[in-house]
Amino acid sequence: MTVPVSAFRPAPQVIAVVGPTAAGKSDLAVSLARQLGGEVVNADSMQLYQGMDIGTAKLTAEERQGVPHHLLDIWHVTVAASVAEYQRLARAEIDRLLAAGRVPVLVGGSGLYVRGVIDVMEFPGTDPAVRARLEAELAEHGTRALHARLAAADPDAARAILPSNGRRVVRALEVIEITGRPFTANLPGHEAAYDTLQIGVDVARPELDERIADRVDRMWRAGLVDEVRALEEVGLRQGRTASRALGYQQVLAALAGECTEDEARAETVRATKRFARRQDSWFRRDPRVHWLSGAASDRGELTASALTLLERAVTA
Template identity: 75%
Template structure:
């Protein structure tokens, strides 16, 4: 089946799920079969030089399939979901105009929805933002996250307590609009799709996923993550409000500052990544459009075939 056969029914395929579930490999295989391209929806893979710690696929692992929206931002830049939305839709529209299928791959739930749903992002208020950032500096992200948990529990569940920048943004939107930060997202049973999108979720039982995460973090260390972080530190990583908070990078920066040992940073990265995976799972489970497929070890070889069969059934139904 070619990509043109899918065009009338399915325009975009989105591969989502928690970290280490196997999304990247599935995305490559589906893009290969469809004759399409992968469009990145992992917020940290947009940063140049953040390769090992974000599990960015190597050229060999991409198998000749073009990958878009990697290495876009400098590590000193603050991430912007509104800017990502503009970039992602430009790539999606380009591919559709060429008669090719975009395969959106990533675990950043808000980025996925920004790309394919009718979402508008409120502007910013410099006075409100400055006050909240001052509170963040004085009290820490945990205090602000606790406030967010009262104002918008769904947003608090999706945002790590340590991610002060995103906590501040959520509280800013709530104050500016008078509505929950998550009010911009489609509600249960409400489809605000901009494109005809097939959402595929890769599901892995928690014990197996926890083991995969631990193995992945150990591989990252062995592959030279500390050296990568040292290099990026010299390029301004510490000044980057977003990039400096990335899993593994944040913990190693703390180790380099003498706050812990590198071994302790490694173990904390495993724990923090497991917590992050739970939040990703909660986020995507709220979206009834996601078709979940097992990514367990016993099923992994057949994962792409099951996804393909689901795609075919969706097209012909």
């Protein structure tokens, strides 16, 4: 049964469902949107890409249960991700929904994307000459050399960025050079752009690891390799962001003969578990996130617990 939005007025403007991959965020977002008369706004950076469906665990039309979803499939796989562009698009969707009397339910595990939407954040510009020089150094010396330089200049940024993520390492070094400040100094504080209730879905590590392994197995059975092969034909390897996505990067390596498919699948599981830990760490640092159990034994009560949080936020 849909709960009238007016029943919760004055309510937070935005509901954000966050947490690590495989925790159950997408299902909770759909359930809350149905209950509150809302619509879902995607905050998973890889679900922005067209055709990247199986490997990003996009909900099917049936799983969306008639709830409108926004900011899915908007970029071609050759487009480099831009948090600033995503911020612009997401805020436009949220503002449109608020004007229409709908509740925006922002959902995803891309921490910087979430914070870029709900908090006051301005993105430093780019300097083509600096960027070109750093990219040339990346090509010549490799990601680990530049990551070591980042670690010396901004240890917090180095801890947050994988040594293998050359694109983000270059961007962090570019921002440091342009602004003369640590990259992390440009990250958002806790000044809100929207009145937001953040709900974190918490799953204990052993259970989450098992879910991740099961999910990867399902992806392989559902045809992830064929999906990657098809995307390769339209430029996936040339996509600076999309080609690094979990699962896609590993399958591309297998298709290039650099490893077997079994090795690619095992590495996808390992890399996803590491990624989930980083996601959890990112969101745990934000004291405004209200954590609810997404364990299998508690999933039946998850929506009710989230609605209780919302009621408390209204009456506080």
